Amino acid sequence: MHKAMAAGSGAIISPEGYVITNHHVAGKVSRLTCRLADGEELDARLVGTDPLGDIAVIKLDLAGRKGKAGPLPVAAFGNSDEVRVGDTVMAMGSPSGVSQSVTLGIVSNTQLIMPELYWPGSFSLDGEDVGSLVRWIAHDAVIYGGNSGGPLININGEIIGINEIGLGSLGGAIPSNLAKDLAGQIIKNGKVSRSWIGLEVQPRLKSSTLDRGLLVSGVVKDSPADKAGLKSGDVLVSFDGTAVDGRLPEDIPKFNRLVLFAPIGKKVNVKVLRDSREKPFEIETVDRGMAKGRDVEFKAWGMTGRDLTMMAALESERAAEGVLVHSIRSGGPCNEAKPPLAPGDIITAVANQPVKNLADLGGITAKITEGKTEATPTIVEFDRKNLKMMTVVKVGKEPPPDKPAHARKAWLGVDTQVLTKELAGALDMKGQTGVRVTQVIPGKNAEKAGLKVGDIILKIDGTKIDATKPEDSEVFQNMIRQYPSDAEIALDIVRAGQPQQIKIPLELPPTPPSELKRYKDDDFEFVARDLSLSDKVSRKLSEDTRGVLIEKVERAGWASLAHLAIGDIVVSIDGRAVDGVDEMEKLMAQARQAKNKSIVFFVKRGIHTMFVELEPDWSSRKN
DSSP: OOOOEEEEOEEESTTOEEEEEOHHHHHOOSSSEETTTSOOEEEEEEEETTTTEEEEEEEOGGOOOSOOOOOOOOBBBGGGGOOOTTOOOEEEEOOGOOOOOEEEEEEEEEEEEOOGGGSSSEEEEEEEEGGGTEEEEEEESOTTTOTTTTTTTTSSEEEEEEEEEEEEEEEEEHHHHHHHHHHHHHHHHOOOOOOOOOEEEEEOOTTOOOOEEEEEEEOOTSSSSHHHHHHHTTTTEEETTOBOOOOSSSGGGHHHHHHHHHOOTTTEEEEEEETTTTEEEEEEEOOOOOOSSSOOEETTTEEEEOOHHOOOOOOOHSSSSEEEOOOOOTTTTTHHHSSSTTTOEEEEEEEEEEOOSHHHHHHHHHHHHHTOOEEEEEEEEEETTTTTEEEEEEEEEEOOOOOOOOOOBOOSSSSEEEOOHHHHHHOOOOTTOOEEEEEEETTEEEEEEHHHHEEEEEEEEEOOOOOSSSTTTHHHHHHTSSSTEEEEEEEEEEEETEEEEEEEBBBBBOOGGSSSEEEEEEETEEEEEEOOOOHHEEEEEEEETOOOOEEOOOOTTTHHHHOOOOTTEEEETTTOOOOOOOHHHHHHHHHHTTTOEEEEEEEEEEEEEEEEEEEEOGGGGOO
């Protein structure tokens, strides 16, 4: 699951702390923090959300208020049906996350829809065509990214719209009467319930001679409308006692609201014109549900999946059973299967057990991975369009890559460059071959013996170092590796133009970074390892520096969201020193057990130090 930080706007609509905003602002949040107009910050939780209306409701955590905080300022709804073109309005919010803003404008259209050129489906959220329900209040009060969810108010300070879209310099707000109704349902029931009959309509054709009604463009097979006998080409003139008309695209959302807001399970009477004659029908509405299920992450599979809703099942022309694969992690178990699973596949069975929904998949996964430290090859049956396919997925923890140990041969703690012909000539050493010392590792035998940066090494124990070209850079080190690690060597060097000889005991090389112990945190999605000598030397750290190096940060994980970066050195966690990955693993396990609201890393980043606050959502942890 990719995570990102974002900012949006909202309005407090009750003393209890309910806040109305957009679904595209808060509908998929894991963590919410709200800053009030006076700067007070409060945590909040998502109460419910409605992608079709693009409305979400969150609730402020009033128990977290500090000091003697007064009552919340509460905004009142106005009547959006009374809004007229030319009315003065103000758009309020937090563009780009700034503290607050108010812009002034006028209403230019009270029934804005997406241009017919792009209609239908030109504004979709989670598979829902927002424009099929909403006719926006268009205005020119300037709004920017981050204003979404903020109120559009009239000169009396009443909410007459919830700002949602921008078309060039034109803003669009969801009418307050619709927004208020959706928010009320969410506060009462945690969701918005809607009816469905499987009837699709469009404006009457321009060539039509009729002066009333909506053209039935389609009837979904086996839907209530289909069972009642309606057909494409019928012209709908009445729905549940209300006359309907569709001359323009702007008329479609008005009819859709009649259907969607009808009571579920109600038998409604409709009238159509068929062959110029009026015919009555009775249709029983059914629960529409969501267009798409919510994403659930299965880390043991390297995928996210969704339940098949009724609407999704209809679109795929299948029964609403199975788990829809929504996304696949590159290099993860599903991606590495042969054949690999892909977005759009529907998992129907795992380990010869049927999978009807996410709960089934979660339960089977728990059994497969219980007590296992390595991935388990598991047979998976899935549908890919009309194909019935099978594959084997290695479900569970991926084994660490096999990193063969390097041979521990003799080492001299220096870095060098080749004494090229050009460099030898410039140093008045024409015809000489060898290497020049570029770095002496602090605290090692080379430094203790007195070798210095700038020394020119010509021979080892009287043997000439035959290096004259940049590609000869390994010649010197290869000669050193031929000796036993406890041998003592004599180096013929030139220092400041004067030849001399230095004897240096060789030693074993430090453990290379590839062989150091690592810690992988699957919850926060980062990899850390112990500090190597080369890390300390390259960063000019003292040899006794303690900490762990961040080697990998998964894009859009919790660590990435907190701005932890590759190359950071974690010095402490929640104030406790981190001497190595063993200590980090211990401290992270304690934080995980306690489900700490935040975990604070103190890190070194170059010459800078900073506190990095990781804020997990433990409730979102899945299989």
